[in-house]
Amino acid sequence: MTEQWHSVQKGTAFNLKKIIKDLIEYKDLIGLFFKRDIKSSYQQTVLGPLWLIIQPVFTSIVFTVVFGNIAKIQTPNAISPFAFYLLGLSFWNYFADCFNKISGTFVTNASVFGKVYFPRLAVPVSILLSGIFKFSIQFVLFFAVYFYGIFFQGFNFHINLTALLIPIYLLLLSMFALGLGLIVSSFTTKYRDLTMLVAFGVQLLMYATPIAYPFFTIANTSIFYKILLCNPLTGIIEACKYAFTSTGLFSLKLLLIDASVIIIVLILGIYIFSKVEKRFMDTV
């Protein structure tokens, strides 16, 4: 037998290439996890995947009423306020859902992880896939509302070429959700305090991201303006909105800074996760 020895011991060096190779080896498992998530989510519900549409529609209606009609926040003229909130929320929901679920990777999968070995990263990656699936449905809904606005409500056509960058924006959002989620998940194996923090932290983060209001409504002299710019999500979400409204913030420089921050967070996340996955069974 000329096969190589596999070795299991403490303190094996971090090897990103090997982690990715292992993950590709288990691509079937990732696909099956994805299928499981989708199939099991809507078992024994009457409306099934319709819930994916109902939830953002109602949130957008509430936002339109609260922020548009009551607080009188100005939204871009290019689309209806409802379409504006729907657009922001579909991207935000994708990020927030993935982040929330990935944060719970170790705790919710402890029973499976405790019994059999497979690359633990398969779970968070499959969560991203199910997230993309849900996002796609919501995004189709947004398109329907958008074109309804153009043909029946008299809005002008404002899609610009940056719309082609949407897949890259999604990739950045995925990487950020994965990186942050992996870090939180790794620490929650021992200290559950973070679970509490994340639960309301994500809600607060939404207000520090231009979802419920357009970025241009914030005066560039206020301290909140600077806080918003520090949030890597701001640049991405604004760019997503810019693609359909041609108003708002689109800055390549800001996007590049965001992307570098996100890549650092992701690598840090994978590093911590790969350290913790080997012994989390002892502390979870």
Add this chain to the structure above:
Amino acid sequence: MSVVIKAENISKQYKLGAVGMSSLSDDVQRLIAKLKGKEDPFLKVGGENTRDKASTANDSKFVWALQDINFEINQGEVVGIIGKNGAGKSTLLKVLSRVTEPTKGQLKYKGRLASLLEVGTGFHPDLSGRDNVYLNGAILGMKKQEITKKFDEIVAFSGVAKYIDTPVKRYSSGMYVRLAFAVAAHLDPDILVIDEVLAVGDIEFQEKCLGKMKDVAGQGRTVLFVSHNMASMKALCKRGIVMQYGKINYDGNIADSIANYLAGLNTGTNNGTIQSSHRTINTGKVFFKQVLVKNEEFENGNSIYFNNPIRIACELEFLNDFDNVIFDARIISADGIELLHSMTLYDGNYCSIKKGIINLTIDIENKLQPGKFFVNLGVHLSDGLTLDYLEHILELNILNVSKDNQKGLVYDFKLGYYRLNAKWQIN
């Protein structure tokens, strides 16, 4: 024969007690030590892996579940790992199956390794049997294509073909387990690590599983197997590793290993007190306080003359009233076979017991052949709940001479375990 698994000084340390503020401070101390370039300060401490509180002399917060485990396993060997509850078998399996890493030392292996520490890992109750076969197979390390190829075989083996498109939450527990084992049985790894999975299903299915495992072992695959069932151990394995207190106590052929293991179970016959290591199940409502064997004259002592009746006398404490109690006793042979069974339910009645201390005596007709036997005792409820269970609590030493040995016969033969009640007629 080439070596496919090497365990080199594997040790595993666990922390006792709950995770909280104190563990945060330990983590900080560890981090400081690491930054200063020193060794982890907690690796030096840690008691031996014993469950009795009194016997741990040093009252450390840390315990070594495994200590300096070394062995090599050749390709195609089928090895049984034996030991009492808490001896470190499961921890060793966890390290072997890469669920957790060792604190010190290293494990090396060659080829594809699959572990089966539980049947049906990752089964999702809402998904159909078909989906779960795929999911479980992939979790155990199979490729989708491989599963598709073996799908019909798996379903045929499980015998649940009719229900394959029904969600598994509607399955009976037997069907569930059959399907789960069927997936596992069709894994094709080079090394297979198995924990007690045979203790499932009905007898027919258990035999099927055992047969399948024999096939697997026969195909030149390396198998590591943990079970408390000495009979299946003996049937499957050639080599045995006996674990005690987190260390390897014996490593050799399976028959000697089983004998070593059983001899190591110290029985508390002499003064009747019960050590916690014998108590495998307890719900805190009923306790055996004292258990004694009495011989012919009903004096204490575990040496019993050939053909002389045995009396077992127990004192139990009931902390509640129960009206559906079943007592049971089993006799286990020295090589681990559950030979004989007796229980109060065979009379068709449940016992009604009031709170307090009771005395229980069991008189047994002794047809045992000379040799060593063990006794297990249990108290159960009619719904199957076990209130207290003692394993190997008594040792019976059946002598090879009878009490009134007028003819001077020595029954020094080893023919079976038990004598038949037979009438012989010569015409």
